[in-house]
Amino acid sequence: MVRLDENEISFPDPAQYDGHEGIIAFGGDLSLERVWFAYQNGIFPWFDPGDEILWWCPDPRFVLFPNELKVSKSMRKILDKKVFTITENQNFKEVIKNCQQINRRGQEGTWLSDELMETFIKLYLYGLAKSVEVWQNNELVGGFYGLQVGKVFCGESMFAKVSNASKAGFIHFVETHKDDFKLIDCQSHTDHLESLGATMIPKLDFLKILHQNNERR
Template identity: 80%
Template sequence: MVRLDENEISFPDPELYDGHEGIIAFGGDLSVERIWFAYQLGIFPWFNPGEEILWWSPDPRFVLFPEELKVSKSMRKILNRGVFTFTENKNFRGVIKSCQEINRVGQTGTWLSDELMESFITLHEYGLAKSIEVWKDDELVGGFYGLLIGNVFCGESMFAKVSNASKAGFIHFVETHKDQLDLIDCQSHTDHLESLGARMIPKKQFLHHLHKK
């Protein structure tokens, strides 16, 4: 792994350097400029608050191609019944705060520190970070956020306060934007997203999509 200089925004080239188990660098800072630069290279931060900042570019990469989206019959019924309504970029702060605070099975605490959260809020204010909100009876019950880089949406985190909320929001987002997106970066494997059609691809293939003009 490479130690980053806090005074210089640079990273190892993820096409040439694999690092250790997907970690290619550590240190640096969580400035808006560094985070945006990292995502353009296919690198993302993931670490426990209070510990060293770790920067990842795993191989393989867990992604979803919009045309491979899987929607179960039960989820299609929920969507058709209009159980949820959806918005985009209407409550970014509410979404990211909920992602930070939601209790997750088998997880204590959160990797989403206050500093990292504020950097993403600033990226949203710059028009670079996007949120998808899921509502039920005028209450924010689910959603997710991420960065849009070219034709790749880099998903960061999602939450659900009621059953199927985040899944419904994800399906709605993919079906609404499938003509504009090459793929959605899911970063690391989850059974939840695999059930929707996400799969592993080589890092080299992911970087090819990310860098397409």
């Protein structure tokens, strides 16, 4: 792994460097500029708060092509009945706060540090990060957030306080933006997202799609 220089915003080229189990660098900082540069190059931070910052670009990469979204009959009924009200970019701070604090099965604590959370909030204020809110009876019961890098949406974290909330929000988002995004980056495998059609692709294929559709590069 490569140790990053805090005074220089750069990373090893993930297309040329495999790293260790998907970790291509460590160290550096969580400044808005570095985090944004990382995502533009297919790299994301993931580490335990208090530990060294780790930067990842796994191979293979877990992604969803919008036209391959799978919606079960039961979920379609929930969406059609409008069990939830779904909005975008209405309460980013509460969404990311819930993602940080929600209890997750088999997981102690959170990977989302206060410093990283503040960086994502800044990215939201710059129009680079987005949130989806899922409401029921005027209460925030689910949602997720991520970064838009050109025509690729890099999903970060989601939460649900009631059954099917985050799934409904995700389906609504993908269907609403199926012409806006070429790819949804899910980063690492989850059964939840696999059931919705996400699949593994080679890292080099992911990077090619990212770079071809990154309008900000």
